[in-house]
Amino acid sequence: MAGARTSPDPVDGDDAPPPARSAPEHRSPQTSDAVPDAARRDAVFQVRGVTKVYRMGEVRVEALRGVDLALYAGELAVLLGPSGSGKSTLLNILGGLDTPTAGQVRYAGRDLAAASDRELTRYRRRHVGFVFQFYNLIPSLTARENVAVVTEIARDPMPPAEALDLVGLGARLDHFPAQLSGGEQQRVAIARAVAKRPDVLLCDEPTGALDSATGIVVLEVLERVNRELGTTTAVITHNAGIAQMADRVIVLADGRIAEVRRNAIRVAPRELSW
Amino acid sequence: MRALDRKLVRELWGMRLQALAIALVIVSGVGVFIMSFSTVDSLYETRARYYREHRFAAVFAPLKRAPEALARRVETMPGVDRVQTRVVAFVSLDIAGFPEPVSAHLVSLPDHGPAAGAGVLNRVHLASGRLPQPGRTDEALISVELARAHDLAEGDTLRATINGRRERLTIVGLARSPEYIYQIAPGAMFPDPARYGILWMGRESLGNALDMDGAFNDLTLTVTRGASVEDVIDRLDTLLAPYGGTGAYAREDQLSHRFLTEELKQQRTIATVFPVIFFGVAAFLLNVVASRLIGLEREQIGTLKAFGWASADIGLHYAKLMLAIVLLGITGGIGLGILLGRGLSHIYMSFYSLPYMDFVLRPRVVAAAAAVSIGVALLGTLHAVRGAARLPPAQAMRPAPPPVYRATIVERLGLQRWLAQPTRMILRHIERRPLKSLLTTLGIAMACGIMMIGGFQRGAIDHMVGVQFGLSQRADLTATFTDPTSGHALYSLRSLPGVEHAEGLRSVPVRLRHGHRSYRTTLEGVAPDGRLLRLLDTDLKPIDLPPEGVVLNDYLAGLLGVRAGDVLRVEVLEGERRTLELPVAATARQYLGVGAYMQRAALNRLLREGDALSGVHLAVDARERRRVYALLKDMPRIAGIVEQAAAIRAFYDTLAQSVLFFTLVATLLGATIAFGVVYNSMRIALSERNRELASLRVLGFERGEVAYILLGELALLTLAAIPLGLAIGYGLCAYLAYAFQSDLYRIALVLERDVYALAALVVIISALVSGGLLWRSLGRLDMVAVLKSKE
Structure with missing residues (x-):
């Protein structure tokens, strides 16, 4: 049931160990998008010339128009941009939820753009954790079960209770989503995403549906996971204030990368100006 | 239990009424399937055992008179296994307290030899009492049904006119025979146990009474394995021709056997026609429900896929959900089928003269019912489940694009100014998904059609009897002579008073x-x-x-x-x-x-x-009937008298039970389908349009006005379904009339107005009940929550 497979796949062959989890070392002040050579070797994702066109009903949407980008092991990157700038599309492609219309997306040396549906499923199962704006919890399952639904198919997960402890919900294990506040639901979603010990954590507007106080609690959890587990983390937001907690900020506009900048220091979430 | 399975259980509970409605349709299909096949199997099995244990003959040869020695020659004929010669006669009976004529077939039982008593072939089954003692001319066995009709028991007496002589017979036992499972008088069309029965007497006594000493007038035999019955019959006809043989016939042409075979054939037809309809409707319902459920859980599917659940897992998850409903239906259906099967077998046992009924439920019948149900369920949900599994996760998590609506044909024809906005919404919604609307209509129509079958049987039999006995065979009495008689007899009968x-x-x-x-x-x-x-x-x-x-x-x-x-x-x-x-x-x-x-x-x-x-x-003359009976009974040359009106009455009495049973079953099942389809359609329409309807409520629409949009659509579909259903019902009845025709009888395709009316009424009531349930749900529409949610 958990999709055991015998044939090696291009995304996750035996010869492709996941990128090393290393705490970010590049904290030196830099204002350009130049990246040290040492870090470049640790690129988890290499995106080249990616475009994405899709149809929404009878409307044709050009979501990405040629994106080049790299994400590095252990870093916390914020993708910033107004709605419709293509940041969700980019994140979906990085997470193997969607495939680009053209271009290359390399993860640990393998091209996600050319991967089959089964390979992408395998990739998501092994390497990726997601956090969504509207939490996307399964309403008929409790907090613990919502985490279990993912750990059940993971290779070396932490126990659901431990993951929920990590996000401060150790006391609300058996509550259904409808019995939890928005912030709590989002923390369950984060627990669900990190419980499998993913290599990358992709967060799509994780605070978008929350008030600022609750949002900060959620961001603290994300920051802690990134720091303690060394998980490469990408956070999408249209809230420029959040950008200060990142190692790098990637700004998107109209389906293109408008700017990449490196923060001299990562600001702790509780000090962010919202 | 795995988390995904917990989700399944909780969701199943959440949609329990809908699931129950679908399960009921499957219960009906499986129930009728098992009822019909178990009844057929039980009857076959019981008949086979009865034939085997009581050595039912394979060939029957009536003749005028042949010396007993001829039996040796028959025994040596190639292909012949066992031979039984008999003396038989039609006699009229005089039963105390029953003025009407009663006729009987009198059959001899061997007195001597190894087969003394019950006989070599067509052995009697003694229900009570004992066999007649050899040499006793005044002892007889009578058929159980005849005894029951007149409340006769061992020790009672009756008078029989045998070969012109009135004999007083004492009943020593009640019996049955595989030869007379279906008991019908010559010239009669229906069994009438009060006026026709079977009597058995010792061979010697009966032979003496009929002047058949050392002779026989009836021969039955069995054939050896692999022998050709046709060849045996040909040789037998040649041999018996000089002795007044009127043509031997095989078991297939034996009246009782043939009638039972026809009945079994009809039951098989029912066993196929009905479940096909039920399973068709169930497949449609499962498809509708699965599509909708999966539509509602689009985002959950996306999320699960985002976390690496494979498409096959997702597909399996929803397939399991549907299978859970089907398994519920199968379990209930097996129970219902056994219950109905036992009930029907019991009715058959009283309709036919069977000493016992072995209720047989073959595992393969149950397995077939389960396999068909599961197959149908998977077929019904395959499309929706595959769609869910194939949906790319990113797309799954985006809200579905707004459905494409168009101006309807009514509006394109320029009639829109006559239609208010809510009415336009109804029409556009129907026209946007024509296939679904069509299938809903078809499902309701099927319910309507099934219900017509119950009423059809009753009406068709009324018509058949009306034509046959009102217009064609209009005699009050038909008397048959023991031998062809001079035409003068007509004048003497005509001159009888009355x-x-x-x-x-x-x-x-x-x-x-x-x-x-x-x-x-x-x-x-x-x-x-x-x-x-x-x-x-x-x-x-x-x-x-x-x-x-x-x-x-x-x-x-x-x-x-x-x-x-x-x-x-x-x-x-x-x-x-x-x-x-x-x-x-x-x-x-x-x-x-x-x-x-x-x-x-x-x-x-x-x-x-x-x-x-x-x-x-x-x-x-009705007032003189008794006198005429009494006079006829005393006429030695009259072998039997059939009273038509009494026979019809008796037929109705027996038939009423099974027709009533069948009508009840058909109506119940029809109502189940109607309710299943209408309720599910409404439920789904509500979940699909929850937001839209809540928005209208926010804008100031009243509950009734909102209900109009939802219920109006279903009312429209239900109304469209009724004429279609009546046409389908007509077609089903025509098929049954065709499938049921046999040389015993044909069913006329006559459908009275009340049959149509009842079918339509049950559909309308089912729709109203569903509407009532939905009205309550509409009252609970949460406007605020609906508008807050992001979809």
């Missing part, structure tokens, strides 16, 4: 041949302008019987492939056994039996006999 009219008939066993087809029946010579037996054309107008040529009933004409004007070869199986070529003058509409007719005078001429009669049809 007899208003009498018509003579001459009937003779014949084999009719046309090309390679042949059929064994009796050719009846009747009065040309008779009032008591009239032949009718397809418009039910009397046919003038031509002076020459035969008239066949339409079913027999079809069997032989002849039309008016063709020439038929008629082999007479009596007397000189002449073979004649006769033209077919016309065909007549008859719902019962397989009859061939010609003018009596012409038949007498062809048989080279004088004015001979085999029996007489009588019209009797």
Whole structure:
């Protein structure tokens, strides 16, 4: 049931160990998008010339128009941009939820753009954790079960209770989503995403549906996971204030990368100006 | 339990009413399937065991009289296994306290030898009492049904007119025989246990009474394994011809056996037709529900896929959900099927004379029902589940694009100004998904059609009896003579007080041949302008019987492939056994039996006999009926009397049970389907349009106005379904009428207005009940929550 497979796949062959989890070392002040050579070797994702066109009903949407980008092991990157700038599309492609219309997306040396549906499923199962704006919890399952639904198919997960402890919900294990506040639901979603010990954590507007106080609690959890587990983390937001907690900020506009900048220091979430 | 399975259980509970409605449809399908097949299997099994244990013969040969020694020659014929000679006679009975005529078939039981008592073949099954003692001329067994009808028991006596002599017989036991599972008097169309029964007496006593000492007039035999029954019959006919053999026939042509076989065939038809409908409807319902459920859980599917659940897992998850509903239906259906199967078998046991009923439920019947249900469920949900599994996760998590609506044909025709906005919403919604609307309509229509079948049976039988006995066979009494009798008998019967009219008939066993087809029946010579037996054309107008040529009933004409004007070869199986070529003058509409007719005078001429009669049809003044019975009973040459009206009454009594049972089942099942389809459709419409309807409520629409949009659509579909359903019902009834036709009877395709009305009414009531349930849900519509949610 958990999709055991015998044939090696291009995304996750035996010869492709996941990128090393290393705490970010590049904290030196830099204002350009130049990246040290040492870090470049640790690129988890290499995106080249990616475009994405899709149809929404009878409307044709050009979501990405040629994106080049790299994400590095252990870093916390914020993708910033107004709605419709293509940041969700980019994140979906990085997470193997969607495939680009053209271009290359390399993860640990393998091209996600050319991967089959089964390979992408395998990739998501092994390497990726997601956090969504509207939490996307399964309403008929409790907090613990919502985490279990993912750990059940993971290779070396932490126990659901431990993951929920990590996000401060150790006391609300058996509550259904409808019995939890928005912030709590989002923390369950984060627990669900990190419980499998993913290599990358992709967060799509994780605070978008929350008030600022609750949002900060959620961001603290994300920051802690990134720091303690060394998980490469990408956070999408249209809230420029959040950008200060990142190692790098990637700004998107109209389906293109408008700017990449490196923060001299990562600001702790509780000090962010919202 | 795995988290995904917990989700399944909780969601199933959340949609329990819907799931129940679907499960009920499956319960109905599986129930009818198991009921029909278990009844068929039980009857087959019981009959086979009864035949085996009581050595039911394979060939039957009636004859005039042959010396007992002839039996040795039959035994040495190739292919013959066991032989049983008998003495049989039709007798009239006089039962105390019952003025009407009762006739019986009197059959001998061997007195001596290894087979003494019950006999070698067609052994009697003694229900109570004992066998007659050899040499006792006053002891007899009587059939259980006859005893029951007259409340007779061992020790009681009755009088029988045997060969013109009145004998007093003491009942020593009640019995049954595999030969008379279906008991019907010669010339009668329906079993009537109060007026026709079977009697058994010792061979010697009966032989003496019938002047058959050392002789027999009936022979039955079994054939050796692998022997050709046809060949045995041919040889037997040649051997018995000099002894007045009227043609041997195989078990397949034995009346009781044949009737039961026809019944089993019909049951098989029911076993196939009904479940097909139920399973079709169930597949549709599952498809609708699965599509909707998956539509609602689009985002959950996306999330699960985002976290690496494979498409196959997701597909399996929803398939399991649907299977859970189906398994519920299967379990309930098996229970219902066993219950109904036992009930129906019991009704059959009382309708037929069976000593026991082995209820048989074959594992493969259950397995087949389960396999078909599961197959149907998977087929029904395959499309939706596959769609869910295939949805790319990113797309799954985006809200579905707004559905594309268009102006409807009504509006394109320029009629929109007559339609308010809510009405336009209804029409556009129907037109946007024409297939779904069509299937909903079809599902409701099927329910309507199924219900018509129950009413159809009753009405068709009324019509059949009305035509056959009201227009065609109108005699109050039909008396048959022991032997062909001079035409003078007609005058003496006509002069009896109370007899208003009498018509003579001459009937003779014949084999009719046309090309390679042949059929064994009796050719009846009747009065040309008779009032008591009239032949009718397809418009039910009397046919003038031509002076020459035969008239066949339409079913027999079809069997032989002849039309008016063709020439038929008629082999007479009596007397000189002449073979004649006769033209077919016309065909007549008859719902019962397989009859061939010609003018009596012409038949007498062809048989080279004088004015001979085999029996007489009588019209009797109702007030004088008793006197006429009493007089007829005392006439030695009268072998049997059939009273038509009483027979019909008895038939209705017996039939009423099974028809009532069937009507009840059909109505219940029809209502189940109607409710299942309507309720599910409404439920789904509500979940699909929850947001839209809540928005309208926010804008100031009242509950009634919102309900109009939702219920109006279903009312429209239900109304459209009714005429369609009536047409489908007509088609189903036509199919049943076609499938049920046999040489015993045909069912007329007659549907009275009340049959249509009842079917339509049940559909409307089911729709109203569903609407009522939904009205309550509409009251709970949460406007605020709906508007807050992001979709």
